[in-house]
Amino acid sequence: xxxxxxxxIDLTGLAGNTASPIxxxxxRAKVVGIIGITIVGVSTPFTAWPTWLACAAALVTxxxxxxVGPGTIWxxxxxxxxxxxxxxxxxxxxxxxGETVALGPLSLSVVGLQTFAAVSxxxxxxxxxxxxxxxxxxxxxxxxxxxxMRVPKLFVLIAAFAYRYLFVIAEEVQRMRAALASRAxxxxxxxxxxxxxxxxxxxxxxxYARGERVYLAMLSRGYSGSMRRLDTLAFDRHDAGFLVxxxxxxxxxxxxxAVA
Amino acid sequence: xSCAVEARGLGFAYPDGRVALTGxxxxxxxxxxxxxxxxxxxxxxxxxxxxxxxxxxxxALEVAGLEVRKETLRELRSxxxxxxxxxxxxxxxxxxxxxxxxxxxxxxLEREEVERRVTEALETVRMSHVRDRAPHQLxxxxxxxxxxxxxxxxxPKLLVFDEPSANLDPRSRRELIDLLxxxxxxxxxxxxxxxxxxxxxxxxxILSAGRLVADGPCETILADETLLEAHDLELPAGFVPSRxxxxxxxxxTAVPRSQTPIAxxxx
Numbered sequence: 001x002x003x004x005x006x007x008x009i010d011l012t013g014l015a016g017n018t019a020s021p022i023x024x025x026x027x028r029a030k031v032v033g034i035i036g037i038t039i040v041g042v043s044t045p046f047t048a049w050p051t052w053l054a055c056a057a058a059l060v061t062x063x064x065x066x067x068v069g070p071g072t073i074w075x076x077x078x079x080x081x082x083x084x085x086x087x088x089x090x091x092x093x094x095x096x097x098g099e100t101v102a103l104g105p106l107s108l109s110v111v112g113l114q115t116f117a118a119v120s121x122x123x124x125x126x127x128x129x130x131x132x133x134x135x136x137x138x139x140x141x142x143x144x145x146x147x148x149m150r151v152p153k154l155f156v157l158i159a160a161f162a163y164r165y166l167f168v169i170a171e172e173v174q175r176m177r178a179a180l181a182s183r184a185x186x187x188x189x190x191x192x193x194x195x196x197x198x199x200x201x202x203x204x205x206x207x208y209a210r211g212e213r214v215y216l217a218m219l220s221r222g223y224s225g226s227m228r229r230l231d232t233l234a235f236d237r238h239d240a241g242f243l244v245x246x247x248x249x250x251x252x253x254x255x256x257x258a259v260a
Numbered sequence: 261x262s263c264a265v266e267a268r269g270l271g272f273a274y275p276d277g278r279v280a281l282t283g284x285x286x287x288x289x290x291x292x293x294x295x296x297x298x299x300x301x302x303x304x305x306x307x308x309x310x311x312x313x314x315x316x317x318x319x320a321l322e323v324a325g326l327e328v329r330k331e332t333l334r335e336l337r338s339x340x341x342x343x344x345x346x347x348x349x350x351x352x353x354x355x356x357x358x359x360x361x362x363x364x365x366x367x368x369l370e371r372e373e374v375e376r377r378v379t380e381a382l383e384t385v386r387m388s389h390v391r392d393r394a395p396h397q398l399x400x401x402x403x404x405x406x407x408x409x410x411x412x413x414x415x416p417k418l419l420v421f422d423e424p425s426a427n428l429d430p431r432s433r434r435e436l437i438d439l440l441x442x443x444x445x446x447x448x449x450x451x452x453x454x455x456x457x458x459x460x461x462x463x464x465x466i467l468s469a470g471r472l473v474a475d476g477p478c479e480t481i482l483a484d485e486t487l488l489e490a491h492d493l494e495l496p497a498g499f500v501p502s503r504x505x506x507x508x509x510x511x512x513t514a515v516p517r518s519q520t521p522i523a524x525x526x527x
Contacts, residue, residue, distance in 0.1 A: 139354060139394075140354035140355050140358065140394070143354060160353070160354055161352065163354055164351075164352055164353070164354055164394075164395065164396070165352075167394075167396035168348050168396065210348075210349060213344065213346070213349040214349050214352050216309070216314050216344075216349075217342075217344050217349050217350045217352065218352065218362075219314060219337070220312055220314065220337055220340075220342045220344075221337065221362055221363035221366060221410065221411070221414065222334065222337045222338060222363055222366030222367055222414070223362075223366055224334070224366065228365035228366065229358075229365070230357070230358065230361040230365060230371065230374055230375065230378070
Protein backbone atom coordinates (compact mmCIF):
# COMPACT_ATOMS: atom_id res chain seq x y z
CA UNK A 1 0.00 0.00 0.00
CA UNK A 2 1.32 3.41 -0.77
CA UNK A 3 -0.20 6.82 -0.76
CA UNK A 4 1.15 8.84 -3.62
CA UNK A 5 4.81 9.21 -4.18
CA UNK A 6 7.49 9.29 -1.63
CA UNK A 7 10.35 11.04 -3.30
CA UNK A 8 13.08 10.32 -0.82
CA ILE A 9 12.35 6.62 -0.89
CA ASP A 10 11.84 6.31 -4.64
CA LEU A 11 15.40 7.45 -4.97
CA THR A 12 16.95 4.35 -3.47
CA GLY A 13 17.76 1.08 -5.15
CA LEU A 14 19.73 0.01 -8.17
CA ALA A 15 20.01 2.23 -11.22
CA GLY A 16 21.86 2.13 -14.52
CA ASN A 17 22.62 -1.07 -16.38
CA THR A 18 22.28 -3.74 -13.71
CA ALA A 19 24.28 -6.18 -15.84
CA SER A 20 27.29 -3.84 -16.07
CA PRO A 21 30.74 -4.98 -14.91
CA ILE A 22 30.49 -2.53 -12.00
CA UNK A 23 27.12 -3.88 -10.84
CA UNK A 24 28.55 -7.39 -10.99
CA UNK A 25 31.57 -6.66 -8.82
CA UNK A 26 31.78 -8.18 -5.36
CA UNK A 27 30.06 -5.66 -3.04
CA ARG A 28 33.14 -5.66 -0.83
CA ALA A 29 35.26 -4.39 -3.72
CA LYS A 30 32.78 -1.57 -4.31
CA VAL A 31 32.48 -0.65 -0.64
CA VAL A 32 36.26 -0.59 -0.18
CA GLY A 33 36.86 1.14 -3.53
CA ILE A 34 34.34 3.90 -3.04
CA ILE A 35 35.23 4.47 0.60
CA GLY A 36 38.84 4.59 -0.63
CA ILE A 37 38.03 7.30 -3.19
CA THR A 38 36.22 9.27 -0.52
CA ILE A 39 39.07 8.99 1.98
CA VAL A 40 41.64 10.03 -0.61
CA GLY A 41 39.41 12.95 -1.56
CA VAL A 42 38.63 14.25 1.93
CA SER A 43 42.05 13.70 3.50
CA THR A 44 43.70 16.26 1.23
CA PRO A 45 44.81 19.79 2.11
CA PHE A 46 42.74 22.74 0.91
CA THR A 47 44.22 23.09 -2.53
CA ALA A 48 44.51 19.58 -3.85
CA TRP A 49 42.75 20.06 -7.15
CA PRO A 50 44.75 17.37 -8.99
CA THR A 51 43.70 14.79 -6.39
CA TRP A 52 40.07 15.88 -6.54
CA LEU A 53 40.14 15.75 -10.32
CA ALA A 54 41.54 12.22 -10.13
CA CYS A 55 38.77 11.23 -7.69
CA ALA A 56 36.20 12.82 -9.97
CA ALA A 57 37.68 10.99 -12.95
CA ALA A 58 37.41 7.68 -11.07
CA LEU A 59 33.79 8.38 -10.13
CA VAL A 60 32.87 9.48 -13.64
CA THR A 61 34.47 6.34 -15.10
CA UNK A 62 32.51 4.16 -12.66
CA UNK A 63 29.30 6.00 -13.57
CA UNK A 64 29.93 5.60 -17.31
CA UNK A 65 30.75 1.90 -17.09
CA UNK A 66 27.72 1.29 -14.86
CA UNK A 67 25.57 3.49 -17.14
CA VAL A 68 24.32 5.55 -14.23
CA GLY A 69 23.26 8.78 -15.90
CA PRO A 70 23.93 12.31 -14.66
CA GLY A 71 20.18 12.74 -14.09
CA THR A 72 20.13 9.89 -11.55
CA ILE A 73 23.24 11.16 -9.80
CA TRP A 74 21.84 14.69 -9.69
CA UNK A 75 18.44 13.64 -8.31
CA UNK A 76 19.94 11.45 -5.63
CA UNK A 77 22.71 13.86 -4.67
CA UNK A 78 20.13 16.60 -4.28
CA UNK A 79 18.84 14.87 -1.15
CA UNK A 80 21.96 15.53 0.87
CA UNK A 81 24.39 17.77 -0.98
CA UNK A 82 22.46 21.07 -0.62
CA UNK A 83 22.48 20.65 3.18
CA UNK A 84 26.26 20.48 3.27
CA UNK A 85 26.71 23.28 0.76
CA UNK A 86 24.24 25.43 2.67
CA UNK A 87 26.43 25.23 5.76
CA UNK A 88 29.64 25.71 3.79
CA UNK A 89 28.41 28.76 1.91
CA UNK A 90 28.62 30.88 5.08
CA UNK A 91 32.33 30.17 5.53
CA UNK A 92 33.60 33.06 3.34
CA UNK A 93 31.46 35.46 5.37
CA UNK A 94 32.36 34.37 8.88
CA UNK A 95 36.10 33.75 8.39
CA UNK A 96 38.04 36.59 10.02
CA UNK A 97 41.46 37.92 9.06
CA GLY A 98 43.62 37.47 6.00
CA GLU A 99 42.87 38.93 2.61
CA THR A 100 39.38 39.90 1.73
CA VAL A 101 37.48 40.49 -1.47
CA ALA A 102 34.68 43.04 -1.57
CA LEU A 103 31.35 41.86 -2.87
CA GLY A 104 29.14 44.90 -2.80
CA PRO A 105 28.63 45.81 0.86
CA LEU A 106 29.98 42.43 2.05
CA SER A 107 33.59 41.44 2.41
CA LEU A 108 34.57 37.86 1.70
CA SER A 109 37.59 36.19 3.23
CA VAL A 110 39.87 34.62 0.63
CA VAL A 111 40.76 31.77 2.95
CA GLY A 112 37.05 31.36 3.58
CA LEU A 113 36.39 31.12 -0.13
CA GLN A 114 39.11 28.50 -0.48
CA THR A 115 37.62 26.55 2.39
CA PHE A 116 34.21 26.75 0.78
CA ALA A 117 35.61 25.44 -2.50
CA ALA A 118 37.45 22.63 -0.72
CA VAL A 119 34.47 21.62 1.39
CA SER A 120 32.24 21.64 -1.68
CA UNK A 121 34.66 19.52 -3.68
CA UNK A 122 35.10 17.03 -0.85
CA UNK A 123 31.40 16.85 -0.12
CA UNK A 124 30.61 16.29 -3.79
CA UNK A 125 33.13 13.46 -4.04
CA UNK A 126 31.73 11.80 -0.92
CA UNK A 127 28.09 12.16 -1.89
CA UNK A 128 28.53 11.13 -5.51
CA UNK A 129 30.57 8.14 -4.32
CA UNK A 130 27.77 7.12 -1.97
CA UNK A 131 25.18 7.62 -4.71
CA UNK A 132 27.16 5.42 -7.08
CA UNK A 133 27.58 2.73 -4.46
CA UNK A 134 23.83 2.82 -3.86
CA UNK A 135 23.04 2.73 -7.57
CA UNK A 136 25.33 -0.18 -8.35
CA UNK A 137 24.96 -2.28 -5.20
CA UNK A 138 21.74 -3.36 -3.54
CA UNK A 139 21.46 -2.44 0.12
CA UNK A 140 21.35 -6.09 1.24
CA UNK A 141 24.59 -6.66 -0.70
CA UNK A 142 26.23 -3.70 1.06
CA UNK A 143 25.13 -5.15 4.41
CA UNK A 144 26.51 -8.52 3.41
CA UNK A 145 29.81 -6.89 2.45
CA UNK A 146 30.03 -5.02 5.75
CA UNK A 147 29.28 -8.20 7.65
CA UNK A 148 31.95 -10.20 5.91
CA MET A 149 34.42 -7.35 6.44
CA ARG A 150 33.98 -7.85 10.19
CA VAL A 151 31.94 -4.75 10.88
CA PRO A 152 30.37 -5.48 14.29
CA LYS A 153 27.23 -7.58 13.76
CA LEU A 154 25.12 -5.32 15.89
CA PHE A 155 25.72 -2.38 13.53
CA VAL A 156 24.92 -4.47 10.49
CA LEU A 157 21.76 -5.74 12.16
CA ILE A 158 20.65 -2.23 13.08
CA ALA A 159 21.26 -1.07 9.51
CA ALA A 160 19.34 -4.07 8.15
CA PHE A 161 16.30 -3.39 10.33
CA ALA A 162 16.48 0.32 9.60
CA TYR A 163 16.43 -0.44 5.89
CA ARG A 164 13.58 -2.94 6.15
CA TYR A 165 11.34 -0.82 8.35
CA LEU A 166 12.14 2.56 6.85
CA PHE A 167 9.59 1.74 4.17
CA VAL A 168 6.99 0.41 6.58
CA ILE A 169 7.30 3.49 8.78
CA ALA A 170 7.26 5.81 5.76
CA GLU A 171 3.95 4.23 4.73
CA GLU A 172 2.59 4.74 8.21
CA VAL A 173 3.62 8.37 8.14
CA GLN A 174 1.90 8.79 4.77
CA ARG A 175 -1.30 7.31 6.17
CA MET A 176 -1.17 9.53 9.24
CA ARG A 177 -0.59 12.59 7.08
CA ALA A 178 -3.50 11.58 4.88
CA ALA A 179 -5.63 11.22 8.02
CA LEU A 180 -4.63 14.67 9.21
CA ALA A 181 -5.21 16.22 5.81
CA SER A 182 -8.62 14.60 5.41
CA ARG A 183 -9.72 16.32 8.56
CA ALA A 184 -8.65 19.61 7.09
CA UNK A 185 -5.47 19.92 9.09
CA UNK A 186 -3.47 22.79 7.64
CA UNK A 187 -1.24 24.39 10.27
CA UNK A 188 -1.32 28.17 9.96
CA UNK A 189 0.89 29.01 12.91
CA UNK A 190 3.16 27.39 15.45
CA UNK A 191 0.25 26.74 17.85
CA UNK A 192 -1.30 24.40 15.31
CA UNK A 193 1.81 22.27 15.16
CA UNK A 194 0.74 20.33 18.27
CA UNK A 195 -0.97 17.72 16.13
CA UNK A 196 2.35 16.92 14.50
CA UNK A 197 3.80 16.21 17.92
CA UNK A 198 0.97 13.82 18.71
CA UNK A 199 1.42 12.12 15.35
CA UNK A 200 5.10 11.72 16.14
CA UNK A 201 4.40 10.17 19.54
CA UNK A 202 1.74 7.87 18.06
CA UNK A 203 4.26 6.84 15.44
CA UNK A 204 6.85 6.14 18.11
CA UNK A 205 4.41 3.95 20.08
CA UNK A 206 3.34 2.05 16.97
CA UNK A 207 6.93 1.49 15.95
CA TYR A 208 7.78 0.31 19.43
CA ALA A 209 4.87 -2.16 19.39
CA ARG A 210 5.96 -3.34 15.97
CA GLY A 211 9.46 -3.91 17.26
CA GLU A 212 8.04 -6.22 19.91
CA ARG A 213 5.99 -8.16 17.35
CA VAL A 214 8.96 -8.51 15.01
CA TYR A 215 10.99 -9.91 17.88
CA LEU A 216 8.24 -12.44 18.63
CA ALA A 217 8.22 -13.39 14.94
CA MET A 218 11.98 -13.91 15.09
CA LEU A 219 11.69 -16.07 18.20
CA SER A 220 8.94 -18.08 16.50
CA ARG A 221 11.37 -19.05 13.80
CA GLY A 222 14.02 -20.21 16.20
CA TYR A 223 16.06 -17.01 16.65
CA SER A 224 18.51 -17.44 19.48
CA GLY A 225 20.75 -14.41 19.25
CA SER A 226 22.84 -14.93 16.14
CA MET A 227 22.04 -14.20 12.52
CA ARG A 228 23.23 -16.83 10.11
CA ARG A 229 23.69 -16.36 6.40
CA LEU A 230 22.91 -18.44 3.38
CA ASP A 231 24.94 -17.10 0.49
CA THR A 232 28.65 -16.42 0.43
CA LEU A 233 30.51 -13.71 -1.42
CA ALA A 234 33.16 -14.48 -4.02
CA PHE A 235 36.03 -12.07 -4.56
CA ASP A 236 37.55 -12.71 -7.98
CA ARG A 237 40.08 -11.16 -10.33
CA HIS A 238 37.62 -8.55 -11.60
CA ASP A 239 37.21 -7.24 -8.08
CA ALA A 240 40.96 -7.23 -7.52
CA GLY A 241 41.41 -5.47 -10.88
CA PHE A 242 38.90 -2.77 -9.90
CA LEU A 243 40.71 -2.05 -6.65
CA VAL A 244 44.18 -2.15 -8.22
CA UNK A 245 43.07 0.31 -10.91
CA UNK A 246 41.78 2.71 -8.26
CA UNK A 247 44.97 2.43 -6.22
CA UNK A 248 47.15 3.03 -9.31
CA UNK A 249 45.12 6.07 -10.26
CA UNK A 250 44.67 7.73 -6.90
CA UNK A 251 47.61 6.83 -4.71
CA UNK A 252 50.43 8.46 -6.76
CA UNK A 253 48.46 11.69 -7.13
CA UNK A 254 47.57 11.72 -3.44
CA UNK A 255 51.21 11.14 -2.41
CA UNK A 256 52.48 13.83 -4.78
CA UNK A 257 49.93 16.30 -3.44
CA ALA A 258 50.99 15.51 0.12
CA VAL A 259 54.66 16.11 -0.69
CA ALA A 260 54.09 19.26 -2.72
CA UNK B 261 -0.82 -40.86 22.15
CA SER B 262 0.75 -37.91 20.43
CA CYS B 263 -1.63 -35.22 19.23
CA ALA B 264 -1.38 -31.83 17.57
CA VAL B 265 -2.66 -29.80 20.50
CA GLU B 266 -3.70 -30.86 23.99
CA ALA B 267 -4.54 -27.98 26.29
CA ARG B 268 -5.95 -28.59 29.74
CA GLY B 269 -7.03 -25.76 31.99
CA LEU B 270 -4.88 -23.21 30.21
CA GLY B 271 -4.93 -19.85 31.97
CA PHE B 272 -3.07 -16.64 31.32
CA ALA B 273 -3.16 -13.09 32.67
CA TYR B 274 -1.09 -10.23 31.31
CA PRO B 275 1.23 -8.38 33.71
CA ASP B 276 -1.27 -5.50 33.84
CA GLY B 277 -3.81 -7.89 35.33
CA ARG B 278 -5.95 -8.36 32.23
CA VAL B 279 -7.08 -11.97 32.16
CA ALA B 280 -6.82 -13.38 28.64
CA LEU B 281 -7.34 -17.13 29.09
CA THR B 282 -9.29 -18.92 31.82
CA GLY B 283 -9.36 -22.68 31.93
CA UNK B 284 -9.12 -23.33 28.20
CA UNK B 285 -9.37 -26.97 27.09
CA UNK B 286 -8.72 -28.01 23.52
CA UNK B 287 -7.77 -31.24 21.85
CA UNK B 288 -6.71 -31.30 18.18
CA UNK B 289 -5.62 -34.46 16.38
CA UNK B 290 -2.92 -34.66 13.75
CA UNK B 291 -4.28 -33.84 10.31
CA UNK B 292 -7.21 -31.76 11.51
CA UNK B 293 -7.96 -28.29 10.23
CA UNK B 294 -9.56 -26.26 12.98
CA UNK B 295 -10.91 -22.73 12.79
CA UNK B 296 -10.59 -20.73 15.99
CA UNK B 297 -13.36 -18.14 15.95
CA UNK B 298 -14.15 -15.45 18.43
CA UNK B 299 -14.71 -11.73 18.88
CA UNK B 300 -11.90 -9.23 19.38
CA UNK B 301 -10.28 -9.56 22.77
CA UNK B 302 -11.44 -13.16 23.21
CA UNK B 303 -7.87 -14.35 23.77
CA UNK B 304 -7.26 -15.85 20.33
CA UNK B 305 -3.87 -14.30 19.74
CA UNK B 306 -2.86 -14.97 23.35
CA UNK B 307 -3.71 -18.62 22.83
CA UNK B 308 -1.76 -18.73 19.57
CA UNK B 309 1.29 -17.27 21.33
CA UNK B 310 1.10 -20.14 23.81
CA UNK B 311 1.34 -22.72 21.05
CA UNK B 312 5.01 -22.07 20.41
CA UNK B 313 5.89 -20.91 23.89
CA UNK B 314 6.03 -17.15 23.28
CA UNK B 315 3.74 -16.85 26.28
CA UNK B 316 3.58 -19.23 29.19
CA UNK B 317 0.48 -19.52 31.32
CA UNK B 318 -0.86 -21.94 33.88
CA UNK B 319 -2.26 -25.37 33.13
CA ALA B 320 -0.93 -28.15 30.88
CA LEU B 321 -0.13 -27.71 27.23
CA GLU B 322 1.24 -30.18 24.74
CA VAL B 323 1.78 -29.10 21.15
CA ALA B 324 2.96 -31.18 18.18
CA GLY B 325 3.84 -34.02 20.52
CA LEU B 326 5.91 -31.87 22.86
CA GLU B 327 5.15 -30.58 26.30
CA VAL B 328 5.65 -26.80 26.25
CA ARG B 329 8.56 -26.17 28.59
CA LYS B 330 11.68 -24.04 28.49
CA GLU B 331 13.78 -27.05 27.51
CA THR B 332 11.56 -27.92 24.55
CA LEU B 333 11.19 -24.42 23.11
CA ARG B 334 13.80 -24.81 20.40
CA GLU B 335 12.33 -28.04 19.08
CA LEU B 336 8.80 -26.72 19.57
CA ARG B 337 9.42 -23.69 17.38
CA SER B 338 10.65 -25.88 14.57
CA UNK B 339 7.49 -27.99 14.83
CA UNK B 340 5.00 -25.16 15.06
CA UNK B 341 4.85 -22.70 12.19
CA UNK B 342 3.23 -19.45 13.27
CA UNK B 343 2.08 -17.03 10.57
CA UNK B 344 1.55 -13.56 12.03
CA UNK B 345 -1.34 -11.31 11.16
CA UNK B 346 0.82 -8.56 9.68
CA UNK B 347 3.35 -9.87 7.14
CA UNK B 348 5.46 -6.79 7.82
CA UNK B 349 6.08 -8.17 11.30
CA UNK B 350 7.09 -11.52 9.91
CA UNK B 351 9.29 -10.42 7.03
CA UNK B 352 12.17 -8.60 8.63
CA UNK B 353 15.12 -9.50 6.42
CA UNK B 354 16.26 -7.30 3.52
CA UNK B 355 15.34 -9.83 0.82
CA UNK B 356 12.68 -12.53 0.42
CA UNK B 357 15.21 -15.37 0.05
CA UNK B 358 17.10 -14.31 3.16
CA UNK B 359 13.85 -14.15 5.07
CA UNK B 360 12.76 -17.64 4.02
CA UNK B 361 16.25 -18.91 4.91
CA UNK B 362 16.13 -17.35 8.38
CA UNK B 363 14.21 -20.20 10.05
CA UNK B 364 16.09 -23.12 8.45
CA UNK B 365 19.42 -21.41 9.24
CA UNK B 366 18.36 -21.16 12.87
CA UNK B 367 17.74 -24.90 12.78
CA UNK B 368 21.47 -25.21 11.98
CA LEU B 369 20.85 -27.14 8.75
CA GLU B 370 23.46 -27.64 6.03
CA ARG B 371 23.65 -24.86 3.44
CA GLU B 372 22.49 -27.08 0.58
CA GLU B 373 19.52 -28.21 2.63
CA VAL B 374 18.64 -24.61 3.52
CA GLU B 375 18.92 -23.66 -0.15
CA ARG B 376 16.68 -26.57 -1.13
CA ARG B 377 14.07 -25.64 1.45
CA VAL B 378 14.02 -22.00 0.41
CA THR B 379 13.48 -22.97 -3.22
CA GLU B 380 10.83 -25.53 -2.31
CA ALA B 381 8.92 -23.23 0.06
CA LEU B 382 8.87 -20.39 -2.46
CA GLU B 383 7.67 -22.79 -5.14
CA THR B 384 4.88 -24.03 -2.89
CA VAL B 385 3.54 -20.52 -2.46
CA ARG B 386 4.34 -19.72 -6.12
CA MET B 387 6.63 -16.86 -5.24
CA SER B 388 9.95 -18.08 -6.69
CA HIS B 389 10.13 -15.05 -8.96
CA VAL B 390 10.40 -12.58 -6.06
CA ARG B 391 13.33 -14.36 -4.41
CA ASP B 392 15.75 -11.46 -4.51
CA ARG B 393 13.25 -8.69 -4.00
CA ALA B 394 12.78 -6.69 -0.83
CA PRO B 395 9.53 -7.33 1.07
CA HIS B 396 8.41 -3.70 0.71
CA GLN B 397 8.33 -4.15 -3.06
CA LEU B 398 5.62 -6.82 -2.82
CA UNK B 399 1.85 -6.47 -2.68
CA UNK B 400 -0.01 -7.43 0.50
CA UNK B 401 -1.10 -10.75 -1.02
CA UNK B 402 2.44 -11.53 -2.10
CA UNK B 403 3.81 -10.62 1.31
CA UNK B 404 1.29 -12.98 2.91
CA UNK B 405 2.42 -15.82 0.66
CA UNK B 406 6.07 -15.17 1.39
CA UNK B 407 5.26 -15.08 5.12
CA UNK B 408 3.73 -18.54 4.72
CA UNK B 409 6.83 -19.71 2.85
CA UNK B 410 9.00 -18.57 5.75
CA UNK B 411 7.30 -21.04 8.06
CA UNK B 412 6.87 -23.82 5.47
CA UNK B 413 10.65 -23.79 5.01
CA UNK B 414 10.96 -25.01 8.61
CA UNK B 415 8.74 -28.02 7.74
CA PRO B 416 6.53 -27.63 10.78
CA LYS B 417 4.06 -30.32 11.84
CA LEU B 418 1.47 -27.75 12.82
CA LEU B 419 0.63 -24.52 10.99
CA VAL B 420 -1.02 -21.72 12.93
CA PHE B 421 -2.45 -18.68 11.14
CA ASP B 422 -3.47 -15.47 12.85
CA GLU B 423 -6.11 -13.72 10.72
CA PRO B 424 -4.69 -14.92 7.40
CA SER B 425 -7.27 -13.15 5.24
CA ALA B 426 -6.90 -9.74 6.94
CA ASN B 427 -6.18 -6.86 4.54
CA LEU B 428 -6.42 -9.02 1.42
CA ASP B 429 -8.41 -8.08 -1.64
CA PRO B 430 -10.95 -10.71 -2.79
CA ARG B 431 -8.65 -12.15 -5.40
CA SER B 432 -5.65 -12.49 -3.06
CA ARG B 433 -7.98 -14.01 -0.49
CA ARG B 434 -9.24 -16.55 -3.04
CA GLU B 435 -5.67 -17.40 -4.05
CA LEU B 436 -4.74 -17.84 -0.40
CA ILE B 437 -7.59 -20.34 0.11
CA ASP B 438 -6.45 -22.23 -3.00
CA LEU B 439 -2.92 -22.28 -1.69
CA LEU B 440 -3.75 -23.39 1.85
CA UNK B 441 -6.10 -26.10 0.58
CA UNK B 442 -3.08 -27.67 -1.10
CA UNK B 443 -0.91 -27.66 2.03
CA UNK B 444 -0.90 -30.98 3.81
CA UNK B 445 -0.51 -30.04 7.46
CA UNK B 446 -2.45 -29.84 10.63
CA UNK B 447 -3.80 -26.30 10.68
CA UNK B 448 -5.22 -23.92 13.22
CA UNK B 449 -6.77 -20.86 11.62
CA UNK B 450 -7.64 -17.92 13.83
CA UNK B 451 -10.09 -15.75 11.93
CA UNK B 452 -13.11 -13.47 11.83
CA UNK B 453 -13.67 -14.40 8.22
CA UNK B 454 -16.30 -17.11 8.71
CA UNK B 455 -16.66 -18.07 5.02
CA UNK B 456 -12.89 -18.44 4.88
CA UNK B 457 -13.06 -20.82 7.85
CA UNK B 458 -15.93 -22.72 6.25
CA UNK B 459 -14.04 -23.38 3.04
CA UNK B 460 -10.88 -24.62 4.71
CA UNK B 461 -11.73 -26.15 8.05
CA UNK B 462 -13.95 -29.09 8.90
CA UNK B 463 -14.01 -28.16 12.56
CA UNK B 464 -14.55 -24.89 14.36
CA UNK B 465 -14.24 -23.78 17.95
CA ILE B 466 -15.40 -20.51 19.45
CA LEU B 467 -13.20 -18.78 21.95
CA SER B 468 -14.92 -16.15 24.04
CA ALA B 469 -13.69 -14.32 27.13
CA GLY B 470 -10.71 -16.60 27.48
CA ARG B 471 -12.43 -19.98 27.28
CA LEU B 472 -13.77 -22.36 24.68
CA VAL B 473 -17.53 -22.01 24.42
CA ALA B 474 -18.30 -24.21 21.43
CA ASP B 475 -16.61 -26.98 19.49
CA GLY B 476 -18.04 -28.89 16.55
CA PRO B 477 -18.23 -29.37 12.77
CA CYS B 478 -17.69 -26.05 11.06
CA GLU B 479 -21.05 -25.98 9.23
CA THR B 480 -22.95 -26.83 12.42
CA ILE B 481 -21.27 -24.05 14.37
CA LEU B 482 -21.75 -21.55 11.57
CA ALA B 483 -25.41 -22.53 11.17
CA ASP B 484 -26.14 -21.73 14.81
CA GLU B 485 -27.09 -18.08 14.57
CA THR B 486 -27.90 -17.70 18.25
CA LEU B 487 -24.51 -19.05 19.21
CA LEU B 488 -22.70 -16.78 16.76
CA GLU B 489 -24.66 -13.76 17.87
CA ALA B 490 -23.95 -14.47 21.53
CA HIS B 491 -20.23 -14.19 20.74
CA ASP B 492 -20.32 -11.19 18.40
CA LEU B 493 -19.78 -13.25 15.27
CA GLU B 494 -21.76 -12.72 12.12
CA LEU B 495 -22.03 -14.39 8.73
CA PRO B 496 -22.08 -12.21 5.63
CA ALA B 497 -25.64 -11.62 4.39
CA GLY B 498 -26.84 -14.42 2.15
CA PHE B 499 -24.08 -16.81 3.18
CA VAL B 500 -25.36 -20.35 3.73
CA PRO B 501 -22.79 -22.48 5.58
CA SER B 502 -24.30 -25.80 4.42
CA ARG B 503 -23.81 -24.83 0.78
CA UNK B 504 -20.11 -24.16 1.13
CA UNK B 505 -17.91 -26.32 -1.00
CA UNK B 506 -15.19 -27.43 1.35
CA UNK B 507 -11.84 -27.81 -0.34
CA UNK B 508 -10.72 -31.40 -0.69
CA UNK B 509 -7.50 -32.39 0.95
CA UNK B 510 -4.40 -32.65 -1.25
CA UNK B 511 -4.20 -36.04 -2.92
CA UNK B 512 -7.92 -36.58 -2.38
CA THR B 513 -7.51 -38.02 1.11
CA ALA B 514 -10.67 -38.30 3.12
CA VAL B 515 -11.41 -35.34 5.32
CA PRO B 516 -11.48 -36.41 8.94
CA ARG B 517 -14.85 -35.44 10.39
CA SER B 518 -15.29 -34.37 13.93
CA GLN B 519 -17.43 -37.00 15.51
CA THR B 520 -18.99 -34.95 18.21
CA PRO B 521 -21.90 -32.76 17.25
CA ILE B 522 -21.81 -29.25 18.57
CA ALA B 523 -20.65 -29.43 22.15
CA UNK B 524 -21.03 -26.64 24.63
CA UNK B 525 -17.98 -26.63 26.85
CA UNK B 526 -18.21 -26.50 30.56
CA UNK B 527 -18.53 -22.88 31.64
